[in-house]
Amino acid sequence: MTLRSETGMFVRVEVDDAVAGDAAAAKSLAGVCPVDIFADEGGRVALVEENIDECILCGLCLEVGAKGGVRVYKLYDNDAQLTKP
């Protein structure tokens, strides 16, 4: 199940419920993303919609939380899912 899904022009980011509600993951995601796509809202993950298309596909968010709990899709590439570089 996915709690958060925001779609930009070029990228879609999804975060599973288990990750979205994890305070440690919220803190990590807010800290790891170089373009501030994730925010820590009182211990929950929030997505910053206006920043979604700034994603540089670094893959750092994919390392946070349970494997596969955070997903990034490249809408300009037939919705290809970003994998770890």
Ligand code: SF4
């Ligand atoms: S791939 Fe990098 S830039 Fe894109 S959302 Fe994840 S951490 Fe942020």
